[in-house]
Amino acid sequence: MGVLDSFRLTGKTAFVTGGSRGLGRAMAQALAEAGADLVLVGRDADSLAVARAELCELGRQVHTVTADVSTPAGAKSACDSALSLGVPIDVLVNNVGGRRLDVPTEDFPLDEWQRMYDLNLTAALVCCQELGKPMLARGTGSVINVTSIAGPIAIKGIRGRHYESAKAALAALTRSLGADWATRGVRVNAIAPGVFETDPNKKWFATKPDFRDSFLEHIPMGRFGVPPELGPAVVFLASDASSYMTAATLVIDGGFTAW
Numbered sequence: 001m002g003v004l005d006s007f008r009l010t011g012k013t014a015f016v017t018g019g020s021r022g023l024g025r026a027m028a029q030a031l032a033e034a035g036a037d038l039v040l041v042g043r044d045a046d047s048l049a050v051a052r053a054e055l056c057e058l059g060r061q062v063h064t065v066t067a068d069v070s071t072p073a074g075a076k077s078a079c080d081s082a083l084s085l086g087v088p089i090d091v092l093v094n095n096v097g098g099r100r101l102d103v104p105t106e107d108f109p110l111d112e113w114q115r116m117y118d119l120n121l122t123a124a125l126v127c128c129q130e131l132g133k134p135m136l137a138r139g140t141g142s143v144i145n146v147t148s149i150a151g152p153i154a155i156k157g158i159r160g161r162h163y164e165s166a167k168a169a170l171a172a173l174t175r176s177l178g179a180d181w182a183t184r185g186v187r188v189n190a191i192a193p194g195v196f197e198t199d200p201n202k203k204w205f206a207t208k209p210d211f212r213d214s215f216l217e218h219i220p221m222g223r224f225g226v227p228p229e230l231g232p233a234v235v236f237l238a239s240d241a242s243s244y245m246t247a248a249t250l251v252i253d254g255g256f257t258a259w
């Protein structure tokens with residue numbers, strides 16, 4: 001197989017949480033361009049329908065699942081819907097997550113802490129359980145968890161360390177599950193994005209313009225990432241191109257964590 005052929009995903013199906021907008025939408029596009037059929041998960045049926053219509057133009061099968069993965073029951077129901085399609089899920093992209101709250105840690109309500117952990121960590125665990133088990137039974141599969149540079153470092157100027165803690169835990173889950181499943185044909189890796197100007201960040205920046213400038217100043221490349229810049233990495237991790245890679249994290253941050 002030639003090197004470019006090893007990136008091909010023809011005949012595979014990828015399940016992408018949060019695949020209707022933002023980074024998940026860009027990763028779904030890249031996976032489809034590489035040949036994969038898709039199962040896109042989101043809460044809003046209209047955004048899913050728009051993404052589906054656009055991605056179908058690439059000639060792939062695109063299924064949508066309307067579900068809120070922020071509760072363990074919601075995440076399980078999303079997986080059940082995908083499994084009921086009767087096609088093997090070869091690639092799992094656990095993309096849903098977010099900071100959502102800017103509250104000092106000393107005042108952070110415990111119920112919100114749990115809610116944020118369910119969103120950023122438990123959703124991924126449940127999808128790993130529900131879709132990982134059939135992958136293990138088939139002896140093949142690739143899981144890609146979307147962590148953040150806020151796992152290994154604390155982001156300056158913003159509060160609510162639920163995000164840093166949960167993303168660090170997701171990175172740890174990636175490492176340990178990758179090792180556990182390494183001889184069973186299922187690889188588990190992560191992508192840790194730096195700062196991309198998706199809707200949640202646009203909202204933060206609108207309320208804190210200085211924050212945007214200080215971020216830009218801190219990024220060695222001097223700019224934010226654009227979502228399609230995650231596409232090649234997700235195709236690499238989803239495909240045989242990364243066949244000797246598991247329990248690892250690819251950092252895509254314009255150099256943010258270098259200083």
Ligand SMILES: NC(=O)c1ccc[n+]([C@@H]2O[C@H](COP(=O)([O-])OP(=O)(O)OC[C@H]3O[C@@H](n4cnc5c(N)ncnc54)[C@H](OP(=O)(O)O)[C@@H]3O)[C@@H](O)[C@H]2O)c1
Nearest residue numbers: 018020021022023042043044068069096097148195196198
């Ligand atoms: N943007 C960045 O700079 C950045 C940096 C580092 C890490 N990340 C991580 O990358 C991931 C994606 O970030 P993003 O900025 O693209 O986020 P986003 O814009 O909030 O992602 C939106 C997508 O997620 C879906 N979604 C949100 N909550 C959901 C839920 N509870 N259940 C099901 N679907 C849900 C949305 O659809 P609905 O609204 O219709 O549900 C939409 O498809 C997150 O894990 C984030 O922490 C982002």
